[in-house]
Amino acid sequence: MNQKNMCPRFEKALMILNHRWNTLLIYQLLDGPQRYSTIKNQLSISSRVLTERLKELESEEIVLRTVIPSTPVVIEYELTEKGYAITPVLKAIEEWSSKWVTIAEE
Amino acid sequence: MNQKNMCPRFEKALMILNHRWNTLLIYQLLDGPQRYSTIKNQLSISSRVLTERLKELESEEIVLRTVIPSTPVVIEYELTEKGYAITPVLKAIEEWSSKWVTIAEE
DNA sequence: TTCTGTGACTTACATTTCGTAACTTAGTTT
DNA sequence: AAACTAAGTTACGAAATGTAAGTCACAGAA
Secondary structure (H helix, E strand, C coil), X not given: CCCCCCCHHHHHHHHHHCCCCHHHHHHXXXXXXXXXXHHHHHXXXXXXXXXXXXXXXXXXXXXXXXXXXXXXXXXXXXXXXXXXXXXXXXXXXXXXXXXXXXXXXX | CCCCCCCXXXXXXXXXHCXXXXXXXXXXXXXXXXXXXXXXHHCCCCHHHHHHHHHHHHHCCCEEEEEXXXXXXXXXXXXXXXXXXXXXXXXXXXXXXXXXXXXXXX
């Protein structure tokens, strides 16, 4: 994937944001810190892939994972500053979709 | 993929834009109308998937396909108005990446 | 007039990624 | 002990993607 003369940062950004589920996950976390099970219930993602993506976003420092030592243990995920900085991208998608995207109806 | 109470247009926008290669393809077409082989050479996408994605973007009216009856026949792809309207999304990704994305170096 | 070349795809098949459902682990309440 | 809970894992089949070779229509070369 990718070309000779494209900015490598932009390219990497696309690789992260276009990876299936990631944008939706970030969008979901804009509502604030949330537990694993909350996220899983809101999106119809499987636990296998959810765990995988959260780890990816955590390693990219877009998401922060916090262990709450209750019983049973609860894990909270939230966006970092870098993560919240993606907001304008989501806003731009929202604007484009509200102006241009149509849903087939019967 | 997806939730009960999310705007269906936004959801659809995400499905289109997050589909592997699509955003990069649109980005590439911002340079103006281009032939199939040009696109293929610029991105390292396989012809199988390139054809598939161009058809998808065409059916979403993001891309316009034009046959130029030369010999051998040449096909030109270009963004529609709806397609060019995605520019702010790409700009937002560019800005985010230039501020926040780092590349590992050794 | 068969032979070679071109652009834009297809096709067949291997590899990777994803989804599904069942299982694990540690501590807790019954 | 048995059952329960949250946050994962695991095994495995299904779907998406990559790779390489092939197709088609026509044109100019040999």
